[in-house]
Amino acid sequence: MTPPDTTKVPASPKALTGSAEAKRKAAIILEALAGLRTIQSASTELEIALPRYYVLESRMLQAMVNALEPRARGRKRDYEAEIKQLTTDNDKLLREAQRLQALYRATQRAVGIKDADRPKKAGGKTTRVRRAHVESRGRRVTRALRADAVSDGSADTLPPDPQGGQT
Numbered sequence: 001m002t003p004p005d006t007t008k009v010p011a012s013p014k015a016l017t018g019s020a021e022a023k024r025k026a027a028i029i030l031e032a033l034a035g036l037r038t039i040q041s042a043s044t045e046l047e048i049a050l051p052r053y054y055v056l057e058s059r060m061l062q063a064m065v066n067a068l069e070p071r072a073r074g075r076k077r078d079y080e081a082e083i084k085q086l087t088t089d090n091d092k093l094l095r096e097a098q099r100l101q102a103l104y105r106a107t108q109r110a111v112g113i114k115d116a117d118r119p120k121k122a123g124g125k126t127t128r129v130r131r132a133h134v135e136s137r138g139r140r141v142t143r144a145l146r147a148d149a150v151s152d153g154s155a156d157t158l159p160p161d162p163q164g165g166q167t
Contacts, residue, residue, distance in 0.1 A: 029057055 016023065025046055032042035043053040108114075135143075 025056065026060065029053075029060055033057070 028037070028042050028045050031037045032039050037045075039050070039053060043050050046053065046056075048056070
């Protein structure tokens with residue numbers, strides 16, 4: 001049996017949900033609480049012992065008090081919908097990150113910038129890509145300028161080569 005929906009307020013006692021037997025028991029207990037019948041006659045009418053009557057009476061009063069507690073205002077949070085929305089947002093952000101990474105790699109290739117990250121092996125060590133030694137453009141220009149200075153005879157005024165090259 002599913003619990004009654006407490007968000008809808010019934011318009012009359014006839015609109016209350018529950019079985020006819022539960023409604024009859026509630027009416028008898030309310031009559032006893034109002035003083036219209038004795039507790040002994042109520043327990044006899046319900047065909048239960050006096051201690052059981054007191055248990056039912058206290059459960060009914062607790063339910064009434066719980067129903068009269070103030071409720072939170074506004075709409076209740078739907079956690080399942082919130083989780084679904086967060087999952088959708090996460091998927092969208094992951095796709096956007098992958099798109100931007102691909103765009104970054106394509107831009108690096110187009111401009112000619114070497115990738116700063118070296119590929120890693122399964123053990124976590126970086127792999128070295130073996131290439132022929134290529135002299136940088138700055139070193140080539142510096143070497144050419146030093147060679148020109150040597151041929152002009154002004155090599156004595158140049159500072160020493162930090163790479164240890166010949167002047």
